[in-house]
Amino acid sequence: MKKRILALLLIVSILAFVVGCQQASQDQPSQETPQKPAEEPAQEPAEEPAQEPSSDEKPYVAMIALGYGHQFWQAVRQGAENAAEEFGVRITFEGPEEETMVDKQLDMLNTALSNNPAAIALAAIDVEAVTPILKDAKSKGIRVVGFDSGCGDEAESHCSTDNLQAAALAAENAARLLEGKGKIGIVGHSQTVIDAVQRVDGFVEKIKNEYPDIEIVDIQYGDGDHLKSAEVTKGMLQAHPDIDLIYTSNEGACVGAYNGLKEAGKLNEVILVGFDSSAAMKEAIRNGEIAGAITQDPVGMGYKTVEAAVKLIKGEKVEEFIDTGCYWYDASNMDEDHIAPLLYD
Amino acid sequence: MTRTSDKPSKKINDNKMTSSIRDRSQIVIILGIYILMILFFFILKPNYLSYDNIMTILLATCVNGLLALGVSFVIFTGGIDISVGTVMTFSSVMSGIALNNWGLPLPLVILFGFLVGAFCGAVNGFGVAKMYLPPFIATMAMQMITKGLSLVVSGIKPIYFTAAPGYQNIATGYFLGIPGFYNAIVILLVIAVIAYIIFSKTIIGRFALAIGSNEEATRLSGVKTDNWKIAIYSLCGLFAGFAGLIMSSRLNSAQPQLGAGYELEAIAAAVIGGNSLNGGEGSITGTILGALIISSLTNGLRIMSVPTELQSAIVGLVLALAVYFDKRRRINE
Amino acid sequence: MDSKVLEMRNISKSFPGVKALDDVSFDLKAGEVHALVGENGAGKSTLMKVLAGIYSKDSGAILINGNEVKIESVRDAQRLGIVMIHQELNLMNHLTVAENIFIGREYKKKFPLFLDAGKQIKKTREIFSELNIDIDPTVKVGKLTVAKQQMVEIAKALSYDSKILIMDEPTASLTDSEIEDLFRIVRTLKEEGRSIIYISHRLEELKIISDRITVMRDGRYIDTVKTEEADIDDVIKMMVGREIFVKKQEPFKNEDAPVALKVENLSAGRMVKNVSFHVRKGEILGFAGLMGAGRTEVARAIFAAENYESGDIYINGRKVKIKTPNDAVKAGIAYLSEDRRRYGLALGMNVDENISMANMKKFSKLLFIDFKKSFTNSQMQREKLDIRTPSLKQRTKFLSGGNQQKVVLAKWLTRDSEIIIFDEPTRGIDVGAKNEIYKLLNNLAQQGKAIIVISSELPEIIRTCHRVLVMCEGRITGELIGDEIDQNTIMQYAIKRDINNGRLSS
The missing domain is CATH 3.40.50.300 (P-loop containing nucleotide triphosphate hydrolases)
Incomplete structure (x- = not known):
C-alpha cells in the first residue's frame, strides 16, 4: 500500500514538474516567433460552437489537419484565421498530436460533422478511412476541401504545395549556384512518404532534363534524423570527395547535412541547399553556411483552403488543384515581409 | 612455510588463465569477423581506412555505443530497456530547459541532464523490481512517457544550446587540438573503461550477472536484488544521459522528436557483441565491439553508395548471423 | 540365447576438458530391467543422453535388434522406440494430461487445424487402463503430484510405442507407496516385452526391480552382474572403489546448550x-x-x-x-534448498562467484570487489570441504551434484551462518559424496x-x-x-x- 502511494506520488510530481517546465518554456520570449499564436489545448475548438450560438449567421468551416503541435500547422491555422476574418466565416482548427493517429482524426472529423458545418477542410491521415464519412457529409450538402495531404477523390478542391514544383525550384537555384556545372549528392528523409519522394524526384528530373553538365552522384536517406543524416553526409563525402553541392529534402536532413559538413570541415567547400526551416537553418543561411532553402507557404495554404471553402459554399467555381506555393529563401531575402512569416524556429 | 603459501597463489594464476581463455574465445571470434569486414571494405574502397573516415566511424559510434553500454548492464540481469533512446532525448531536452529557461551554468546543466537520465532509469528499475512489471512493459511505458514529455516540455521545437558557447565543442571539439580527433571519441573511450571497471571489478557487475544467472538463488543468498536492479536500471539511464549530452552537443540542440529506434540499435550492438538476452553472461568489450561493427558496417555501405533500403537489410542479416554463431558456440560448449 | 534389443559398443564422448565416456559398452535384452548405477559424474546420464539423441557420440556404434542405427536427434531416438524420462520432468503444467501426452502430434479432425480432443482423451484412457493407472486425462498436469506426473511421462513414452524406456532416478521424489505403484507399472511394461534402463542411486530398490546391474565409474564401464546373484555391498564397492561406513547418530550430549x-x-x-x-x-x-x-x-x-x-x-x-x-x-540463518539448481546456485557463474555471493560486503570496498580476499576464502573453503573442481573459475553447472551442494554450503559457511x-x-x-556430506553435518554441529x-x-x-x-x-x-x-x-x-x-x- 505504502509503495503504491509512493508510486502515485512519483507520477504526480513528475507531471507537476513537466507542466511547470512547459509554462516556463512558453514564457521564454526568445522562443516565440511573431506569427506563431500561443499554444492552445486541442480540445478547445470543439467547445466553440457552444460558446457563440448567437453568431451562427456566419458559415462554419471545420478544418482538420494531419497534426497540430508543429509550427507548420500553426502557420496553416494562422493563414486560415486570416482568411476567415476576411471572408466572414467562422472556423475551427484541429489535428491529432501525432501524424499517425488515424482514429483520433476520425473522432475529430465525426465531432466536427455533428456540428453541421457548411464546409469541411481536411488533411487526411488515411484517405480510405475518411472517404465514406465524407461521402455521407456531401450528401447532406457539406462542401469538402482537401489540403496538404488532401482527402482523396471526395475533395471538390485540393490545396497543397506542389512538391515536384518546389523541388524543381530548388534544382534551379542549385544549378544557378553551381553555374550549370558540377556534382550533386542528395540526402533525402524518406523513401515511402509521397511528399518526400516528390521532393527528390522533382529535383532529379529538373537537373536531368535541363542541366546536362550537372551530375547527381549519390542519393542516400537519413530518415530526417539529424544525427543519421550527418553520418550519411559524411559517408557520402568519403565516397565522393568531389561533391560540389548537397541537396536535402527536409529540415532534419538539412541540419544533419550541415553538421556532417561542419564535422568534416567542408562547410566552405560544399554548397548546401535545404528544404523547410528551423532556427538552426535560419542562422546558417543568414551567415552563408547554407546557401538557401525552399520553404512551403503554410500561411498561404491555410488562406487558400478557407478561400476555396468559402467559394464552394457560395456556389462559385473552384479549381480542382490549387498550388499554395513555395519560395526560395536565402540570406538576401529571408527578412522580407512575404518570406519572414513563413520561416519558423 | 613458504612452499605451502606459494601453492595456492600459483593455483590462482592458473585459474585466471583458464577463465580468460574461455571468455576471450568469444571476443576473438567477434574481433575476427570485424577485421574481415574492415578488410573487405578497405579492398573495395581504400579510403575507408583514411584517418578522416576512421574518425567519422568512431564519432558515429559514440551515441549508440553509450546507449549500448548502458543497456548491456540491464541485459546482463536478463532484463531489457527499450526506453534508452527516448530517455536520451528527454535528458537532452531537460538540459536545454535548464540552460535556456533556468539559466543554470553549463556544468550544472550537464549534470542535470545526467540526473534526469538516471532518474528515468531508477523509475524503470522501481517498476521492474517493486511493481513486478515485466522489464519490456516497464521500459515501454517509460519510452512512451519520455517521448511525450520531450514533446510537451519543448513545445515540439528544437531547443538550442546557443546560449552556452562551446557546448558543441564538448562532442565535436578536437581533443588536445588533434585535428579530426573528436572529444566525443575520448568521452566514449573513458566511459567504456569506466563501464568495464564497473562490470568486472565491482559488485554491481557481479550482481548484474548473478541476477541474470539465477535471480531467485541470488535473492535467497540474502542479496537485496530489488535494490540492485533499481541501481542497474539507473546506471542504464545515466548512460542514456551521457548519450544525450553527446547527441545534443553534436547537434548543438535537443531534437525532441528524435530518439525512437535508437534503443533497438543499442540492443543490436549488445547482441552482436555476444551478450545473451537471457542474461547471466556477457562482456563490455563485446558491447563496444558490437557498436563498432554496426557503425563501421553502415559507414562502409554508405561509402559504397549502397542504397539505404539495402543497408538496413544487411545490418539485419549481420545481427541474425551474429546471434546464430553465438548460439552455435554455446551449444558446442 | 536372449535377443538383444539394444547394443551400445565402445561409445566415447568428450566435453571440453572432460572425457565423459571412455569406450563404454552396454546391452539390453527384451523384457528386461537393466539398472545402471554409478556415482554422479560416472557417465550414466551422458551414456543415456547419447542413446536418447540428446548428445552425439564421438565414436562407437549403436545397434538396435542387431542393426547399426544413427541417432542424431531426440526424434531419431523416438522413431527407434527409445524414450528417456528425465529426473526433472518435462511436462507443461498448464496443459491437461491428454494434451501433454500428445503434444506435437495431436489428433486432428478431418477438417485441418481442428484438434480432436475427444479422441485424444480416449487414447489417453486406453493407455492408462493398460497400465492400471487412475488419472483423469482432462486434469491440468500442474495439479498432479510428482508421482502422478511421472506416470503421465511414462504414459507419454508408451504412446510413442516405445520399446526402450530410460528412467533417470524415477523414485527420487516418490513416497514408498508411490514407489510400489511405479514398480507395478514397470512390471507390466516388462510383461509386454518392453525393456527398461533404470538409473538409480537407491540400491535397495534395484534388488527388487532389476534383472541386471551395470556399474560405471569415471566414464568407464566396470562390470555387469545379475541382480539375483549380486551383493549390494559389492555393487557399492564397485561404484565407489571403497568401503562405506554406516552408523547411527550418537545422542546429543550438550542438552543445556543455548x-x-x-x-x-x-x-x-x-x-x-x-x-x-x-x-x-x-x-x-x-x-x-x-x-x-x-x-x-x-x-x-x-x-x-x-x-x-x-x-x-x-x-x-x-x-x-x-x-x-x-x-x-x-x-x-542459511538455507540450502532441495532444488540447488533453481534456488541455490547461479549455474552460469563460477565456483568463486557462487561462494562469495552471500558475502559480497565482506569481499568489497566501496563497491570494488576484493578479488584476492574472495579468492583466498574460496580456496580455503574448497580445501576444507574438498570441493572437487578443476578450477575455482569453473562454472558451477559443470560440477557434480555433490560438489554443487558443497559450493552452496561454502557460500553459507563464508557468511558464518x-x-x-x-x-x-x-x-x-x-553414495560416496553422501557420506562426506554427513561428515560435514557432524563437523558443523560440533563447531556449535x-x-x-x-x-x-x-x-x-x-x-x-x-x-x-x-x-x-x-x-x-x-x-x-x-x-x-x-x-x-x-x-x-x-x-x-x-x-x-x-x-x-x-
Whole structure:
C-alpha cells in the first residue's frame, strides 16, 4: 500500500514538474516567433460552437489537419484565421498530436460533422478511412476541401504545395549556384512518404532534363534524423570527395547535412541547399553556411483552403488543384515581409 | 612455510588463465569477423581506412555505443530497456530547459541532464523490481512517457544550446587540438573503461550477472536484488544521459522528436557483441565491439553508395548471423 | 540365447576438458530391467543422453535388434522406440494430461487445424487402463503430484510405442507407496516385452526391480552382474572403489546448550499450520515426513523466501522480524534448498562467484570487489570441504551434484551462518559424496552450529539427527529423541492425520 502511494506520488510530481517546465518554456520570449499564436489545448475548438450560438449567421468551416503541435500547422491555422476574418466565416482548427493517429482524426472529423458545418477542410491521415464519412457529409450538402495531404477523390478542391514544383525550384537555384556545372549528392528523409519522394524526384528530373553538365552522384536517406543524416553526409563525402553541392529534402536532413559538413570541415567547400526551416537553418543561411532553402507557404495554404471553402459554399467555381506555393529563401531575402512569416524556429 | 603459501597463489594464476581463455574465445571470434569486414571494405574502397573516415566511424559510434553500454548492464540481469533512446532525448531536452529557461551554468546543466537520465532509469528499475512489471512493459511505458514529455516540455521545437558557447565543442571539439580527433571519441573511450571497471571489478557487475544467472538463488543468498536492479536500471539511464549530452552537443540542440529506434540499435550492438538476452553472461568489450561493427558496417555501405533500403537489410542479416554463431558456440560448449 | 534389443559398443564422448565416456559398452535384452548405477559424474546420464539423441557420440556404434542405427536427434531416438524420462520432468503444467501426452502430434479432425480432443482423451484412457493407472486425462498436469506426473511421462513414452524406456532416478521424489505403484507399472511394461534402463542411486530398490546391474565409474564401464546373484555391498564397492561406513547418530550430549532458533506458532498458507519448535547450538534437528507434509514450506517461511502469515521467530532468545531473505541471512540463518539448481546456485557463474555471493560486503570496498580476499576464502573453503573442481573459475553447472551442494554450503559457511537448514542435503548426490556430506553435518554441529535437516530418506534422518520432528499435513505430529528414532515410529507419526480437523472440514 505504502509503495503504491509512493508510486502515485512519483507520477504526480513528475507531471507537476513537466507542466511547470512547459509554462516556463512558453514564457521564454526568445522562443516565440511573431506569427506563431500561443499554444492552445486541442480540445478547445470543439467547445466553440457552444460558446457563440448567437453568431451562427456566419458559415462554419471545420478544418482538420494531419497534426497540430508543429509550427507548420500553426502557420496553416494562422493563414486560415486570416482568411476567415476576411471572408466572414467562422472556423475551427484541429489535428491529432501525432501524424499517425488515424482514429483520433476520425473522432475529430465525426465531432466536427455533428456540428453541421457548411464546409469541411481536411488533411487526411488515411484517405480510405475518411472517404465514406465524407461521402455521407456531401450528401447532406457539406462542401469538402482537401489540403496538404488532401482527402482523396471526395475533395471538390485540393490545396497543397506542389512538391515536384518546389523541388524543381530548388534544382534551379542549385544549378544557378553551381553555374550549370558540377556534382550533386542528395540526402533525402524518406523513401515511402509521397511528399518526400516528390521532393527528390522533382529535383532529379529538373537537373536531368535541363542541366546536362550537372551530375547527381549519390542519393542516400537519413530518415530526417539529424544525427543519421550527418553520418550519411559524411559517408557520402568519403565516397565522393568531389561533391560540389548537397541537396536535402527536409529540415532534419538539412541540419544533419550541415553538421556532417561542419564535422568534416567542408562547410566552405560544399554548397548546401535545404528544404523547410528551423532556427538552426535560419542562422546558417543568414551567415552563408547554407546557401538557401525552399520553404512551403503554410500561411498561404491555410488562406487558400478557407478561400476555396468559402467559394464552394457560395456556389462559385473552384479549381480542382490549387498550388499554395513555395519560395526560395536565402540570406538576401529571408527578412522580407512575404518570406519572414513563413520561416519558423 | 613458504612452499605451502606459494601453492595456492600459483593455483590462482592458473585459474585466471583458464577463465580468460574461455571468455576471450568469444571476443576473438567477434574481433575476427570485424577485421574481415574492415578488410573487405578497405579492398573495395581504400579510403575507408583514411584517418578522416576512421574518425567519422568512431564519432558515429559514440551515441549508440553509450546507449549500448548502458543497456548491456540491464541485459546482463536478463532484463531489457527499450526506453534508452527516448530517455536520451528527454535528458537532452531537460538540459536545454535548464540552460535556456533556468539559466543554470553549463556544468550544472550537464549534470542535470545526467540526473534526469538516471532518474528515468531508477523509475524503470522501481517498476521492474517493486511493481513486478515485466522489464519490456516497464521500459515501454517509460519510452512512451519520455517521448511525450520531450514533446510537451519543448513545445515540439528544437531547443538550442546557443546560449552556452562551446557546448558543441564538448562532442565535436578536437581533443588536445588533434585535428579530426573528436572529444566525443575520448568521452566514449573513458566511459567504456569506466563501464568495464564497473562490470568486472565491482559488485554491481557481479550482481548484474548473478541476477541474470539465477535471480531467485541470488535473492535467497540474502542479496537485496530489488535494490540492485533499481541501481542497474539507473546506471542504464545515466548512460542514456551521457548519450544525450553527446547527441545534443553534436547537434548543438535537443531534437525532441528524435530518439525512437535508437534503443533497438543499442540492443543490436549488445547482441552482436555476444551478450545473451537471457542474461547471466556477457562482456563490455563485446558491447563496444558490437557498436563498432554496426557503425563501421553502415559507414562502409554508405561509402559504397549502397542504397539505404539495402543497408538496413544487411545490418539485419549481420545481427541474425551474429546471434546464430553465438548460439552455435554455446551449444558446442 | 536372449535377443538383444539394444547394443551400445565402445561409445566415447568428450566435453571440453572432460572425457565423459571412455569406450563404454552396454546391452539390453527384451523384457528386461537393466539398472545402471554409478556415482554422479560416472557417465550414466551422458551414456543415456547419447542413446536418447540428446548428445552425439564421438565414436562407437549403436545397434538396435542387431542393426547399426544413427541417432542424431531426440526424434531419431523416438522413431527407434527409445524414450528417456528425465529426473526433472518435462511436462507443461498448464496443459491437461491428454494434451501433454500428445503434444506435437495431436489428433486432428478431418477438417485441418481442428484438434480432436475427444479422441485424444480416449487414447489417453486406453493407455492408462493398460497400465492400471487412475488419472483423469482432462486434469491440468500442474495439479498432479510428482508421482502422478511421472506416470503421465511414462504414459507419454508408451504412446510413442516405445520399446526402450530410460528412467533417470524415477523414485527420487516418490513416497514408498508411490514407489510400489511405479514398480507395478514397470512390471507390466516388462510383461509386454518392453525393456527398461533404470538409473538409480537407491540400491535397495534395484534388488527388487532389476534383472541386471551395470556399474560405471569415471566414464568407464566396470562390470555387469545379475541382480539375483549380486551383493549390494559389492555393487557399492564397485561404484565407489571403497568401503562405506554406516552408523547411527550418537545422542546429543550438550542438552543445556543455548537455544539458537525458536519458532512459535508459525503458520503459512495451507502447508504450515501452527508450527512450534526449537533447535540448540550443536544440535542436528531432523524434519521427517512424507512428500507434501510441509517441511520445505516451514523452512522457506522461516527464511522469508515466502511470506508467512503469523508466528514469532527468536534467534538466541531475541525476537527477530524476518521479512526478506536478506533479514534471514543477517540473522545468521542459511538455507540450502532441495532444488540447488533453481534456488541455490547461479549455474552460469563460477565456483568463486557462487561462494562469495552471500558475502559480497565482506569481499568489497566501496563497491570494488576484493578479488584476492574472495579468492583466498574460496580456496580455503574448497580445501576444507574438498570441493572437487578443476578450477575455482569453473562454472558451477559443470560440477557434480555433490560438489554443487558443497559450493552452496561454502557460500553459507563464508557468511558464518549459525543456523543452517539443509533441505534434502543429499538429493541427487552419489553414495560416496553422501557420506562426506554427513561428515560435514557432524563437523558443523560440533563447531556449535544449529543444524536443521529436512529429508525424505529415513536412513538419512536416522543417521544424522539427534532429534526428529515428524510432520504430517502441515503440522508437527511427533517429536523423537535418541533411541525413539527409528523407521517405524517415524512412519507412524508421518501418517498421523489430524482426525478432528479432518471431520470438521469434511
